Amino acid sequence: MIDISRVQKELQDCEKDRDSSGIRVCPKSDNLTRLTGTIPGPIGTPYEGGTFQIDITIPEGYPFEPPKMQFSTKVWHPNISSQSGAICLDVLKDQWSPALTLKTALVSVQALLSAPEPKDPQDAVVAEQYMKNYQVFVSTARYWTQTFAKNSSLEDKVKRLVEMGFGDAQVRSAIESSGGDDNVALEKLCSG
Amino acid sequence: MQNQNEVVKDDKVEECGNSSAECDPSFQQEEEESAKVPYVADKEPLSSLSAEYKAGSPILLQKIKILENQYIAIRRTRGDGNCFFRSFMFSYLEHILESQDRAEVDRIKANVETCRKTLQNLGYTDFTFADFFALFLEQLDDILQGSEEESISYEELVNRSRDQSVSDYIVMFFRFVTAGEIRTRAEFFEPFITGNTTVDQFCKTSVEPMGEESDHIHITALSDALGVAIRVVYLDRSSCDSGGVTVNHHDFVPVGTTNEKEVGASAPFITLLYRPGHYDILYPKPPCKVLDNVEK
Numbered sequence: 001m002i003d004i005s006r007v008q009k010e011l012q013d014c015e016k017d018r019d020s021s022g023i024r025v026c027p028k029s030d031n032l033t034r035l036t037g038t039i040p041g042p043i044g045t046p047y048e049g050g051t052f053q054i055d056i057t058i059p060e061g062y063p064f065e066p067p068k069m070q071f072s073t074k075v076w077h078p079n080i081s082s083q084s085g086a087i088c089l090d091v092l093k094d095q096w097s098p099a100l101t102l103k104t105a106l107v108s109v110q111a112l113l114s115a116p117e118p119k120d121p122q123d124a125v126v127a128e129q130y131m132k133n134y135q136v137f138v139s140t141a142r143y144w145t146q147t148f149a150k151n152s153s154l155e156d157k158v159k160r161l162v163e164m165g166f167g168d169a170q171v172r173s174a175i176e177s178s179g180g181d182d183n184v185a186l187e188k189l190c191s192g
Numbered sequence: 193m194q195n196q197n198e199v200v201k202d203d204k205v206e207e208c209g210n211s212s213a214e215c216d217p218s219f220q221q222e223e224e225e226s227a228k229v230p231y232v233a234d235k236e237p238l239s240s241l242s243a244e245y246k247a248g249s250p251i252l253l254q255k256i257k258i259l260e261n262q263y264i265a266i267r268r269t270r271g272d273g274n275c276f277f278r279s280f281m282f283s284y285l286e287h288i289l290e291s292q293d294r295a296e297v298d299r300i301k302a303n304v305e306t307c308r309k310t311l312q313n314l315g316y317t318d319f320t321f322a323d324f325f326a327l328f329l330e331q332l333d334d335i336l337q338g339s340e341e342e343s344i345s346y347e348e349l350v351n352r353s354r355d356q357s358v359s360d361y362i363v364m365f366f367r368f369v370t371a372g373e374i375r376t377r378a379e380f381f382e383p384f385i386t387g388n389t390t391v392d393q394f395c396k397t398s399v400e401p402m403g404e405e406s407d408h409i410h411i412t413a414l415s416d417a418l419g420v421a422i423r424v425v426y427l428d429r430s431s432c433d434s435g436g437v438t439v440n441h442h443d444f445v446p447v448g449t450t451n452e453k454e455v456g457a458s459a460p461f462i463t464l465l466y467r468p469g470h471y472d473i474l475y476p477k478p479p480c481k482v483l484d485n486v487e488k
Contacts, residue, residue, distance in 0.1 A: 009319040063320075064360060064402060097400035098364050099320050099371070 002062050007032045007102075014103045023106050024183075025056070026190040028164050033058045036164060037069065037106045038183060041149060042114040046141035047075070050149025051183055053160075054109065055085070056102065066096030067105060076137075076144040078118040078127035087112070088122035157182035161189065232282045232353040233268040235475065241266055251429050254437040259425070259465075265475040266465060273403035276410060276464070276471045277366040282353050283462040283473050284420060289335045289349055291461075297332050303419050304329065310372040310417075324365035327358065364402065370410050371395040373417035384409050405469070415444040421460035425474060427467050 011032075014025045028034040037054040041047030052075060057068040069092055071085030079088040091100060091108045121127030130137045154175065161171040161182060166189050178184035242256045267282070269275045288297060304325060311321055331352070337343040344352075352358040374381045378391040385394045398404045415422050425441040443460055463474040 003323070006319060006323070013317060013319070064364075094403075095397055095401050097367075097396070097402070098324070099316065099368065099400040101317065101320060 002033060002058055002060060004032055006063055007035075007058060010102050011035075013101070021103070021107070023103055023110070024187070025102050025106070026164075026186060028055075035102070036072075036186075037102065037109075038186075039106050039110045039113075041145060042110060045114050046138050047077075047113045047145050047149070050145035052113075052149055054087075054106065063098040066092045066100075067102055068092075069105065069109065074144060074148040075113075076126055076141040077113060078116045078121045078123060078130045079112055080126075081123050082126055082144075083123075086122055088117075088120060154180070157185070161186060164189075229268055229270045230354045231270050231272075231274075231278055231356075231359045232350065233270075234350075235265045235267045238263050238266055249429055251431050251437060252427065255427055255439050258437070258439045259427070259474075262476060263425075263463075263474045264477045267473040267475070269472055271470050273405045274360075274363045276406035277363040277414075278353070278359065279464050279471045279473045280366065280414065280420075280422065280462060281359070281362045282349075283464070285331060285335055285349055285353075286346075287461045288332065289343065289346060292337055292343070294336060297336055300418055300420070301329065301332065303417065304369075307369045307372055307417055310376050311368060314372060314375050316368075316372075321365075321368045324361050324368060327361040328365045331358070331362065360402065366414055367400055367402070369417045370413045371399040373413040374399065374409065377413075377416075381409055381413065406471075411444050416446045416448075419446045419448075420462065421445050423460040423463045424466050424471075425463060427465060 011025055011027065014021075014023065018024050022038075022040040024038040026036050026038075028036050035056040035058070037056050039052050039054065041050035041052060050073070052071060052073045055070045055072045059065040059068060069087055071080055071087065073085075074082065075085070076082055080086070087109060089108060089112055091097075091105055096105075116130060118127040118130040126137070129140070157175055157180075158168065158171050161175070162168055164186070166174075170189065171185070174185040174188045175182055178188060238256075238260050241259070242253065245252050245256060267279075269278045269282070287293075308321075308325055312318065334344045335349065374395055375391060381394075382391050385391065389397075394409075399410060411422060411424065414420075422444040423441055424444065425439060427439065430440075431437055445460075459476070463476060465472045465474045
């Protein structure tokens with residue numbers, strides 16, 4: 001019994017200030033249970049300049065149950081699994097409330113990028129590096145941002161968008177008409 | 193090699209935040225226990241309470257005896273962290289169903305509209321709370337006898353209180369109202385919040401999420417926001433120094449209630465029994481005839 005109309009309202013709400021927030025949510029499936037969230041890496045962090053994609057699944061009990069969120073862009077962060085993209089964040093677990101939204105949850109994820117909590121890690125290896133060898137952590141995180149969160153090759157972009165359920169030809173023309181920017185292309189695909 | 197390490201560690205920390213209650217096996221057990229009780233159970237004679245404490249402390253047994261003089265029945269609610277709100281919900285709606293007090297419904301509706309504005313002023317997005325408000329108002333309308341439509345039956349009220357899609361929505365409605373009241377009167381509530389927690393954090397972590405238990409702050413805020421007095425009777429092991437055992441109660445009287453008729457004369461129509469960590473509903477004995485005569 002998912003509250004679909006609520007999800008629809010959330011998408012519209014998110015759309016309203018996406019230019020100022022940089023945060024986007026696009027449906028991946030027609031029934032709105034699978035979505036893709038996009039957040040820009042916070043300025044002044046090793047994630048600056050990167051664009052991070054987050055897989056969102058709306059559970060049956062939404063908005064009483066939290067949305068399931070997982071990074072699909074690889075990211076090096078103590079509270080995010082470098083393997084699976086799983087996120088350790090209280091508002092996505094027991095501190096979730098129906099008063100929160102997909103957007104506020106993504107804002108919290110973005111804030112987590114700015115303020116890692118290595119003492120409550122999701123990825124023990126990254127957390128250990130963060131605490132014992134901070135400089136190495138910063139350069140690794142920055143390298144991962146460069147490698148995975150921007151400037152992906154055309155084939156990577158095509159693959160990603162096709163995986164979201166769009167047709168290959170449709171994706172290629174959208175990327176081309178967006179000057180190679182796959183996020184703009186995604187918006188076009190979502191809106192068109 | 194690193195990968196291998198990580199997979200193992202990932203598995204281990206899959207449920208990160210080990211402090212969270214979900215990971216605590218004893219909590220799970222508790223949760224399973226509590227799931228056997230419906231959100232709102234059937235009314236039981238008060239003697240079921242003493243049966244529960246057969247081998248309990250003498251102080252508790254004495255206190256239950258005293259309660260038996262004043263109260264006739266108890267209605268248990270599920271111990272899922274929402275018990276205060278759930279008890280308040282049922283008790284209030286049941287009162288309206290029985291009294292058909294249209295003036296009270298009009299009064300609370302006006303308060304609900306104020307609460308809605310409060311949330312809007314605080315910057316809550318409308319769609320996050322609108323459905324919860326609508327569902328509560330809908331219950332009020334269904335419970336009052338209309339000019340053409342019958343009010344819902346007592347059984348239907350019980351059913352709805354046990355139906356997650358109604359019951360949880362109303363609990364969440366109360367949580368919104370409570371958070372709105374605490375945030376707008378932050379200066380008043382701040383001194384009561386313990387630890388290094390701001391009013392904002394308190395609302396985010398202890399009021400707005402479902403399943404977070406209520407204390408005096410929640411009760412005061414809800415009572416004030418909706419303008420409904422609540423009596424809480426305390427059943428615990430405390431006793432007075434003088435040796436005599438009494439059962440303490442506290443009346444939460446909404447701020448701004450100055451009308452004598454509202455405050456002084458009668459006890460609040462909502463009475464809850466508090467045992468450390470849990471709230472249930474208490475039913476007072478009907479006023480005694482002798483007392484009636486004395487008053488006349």
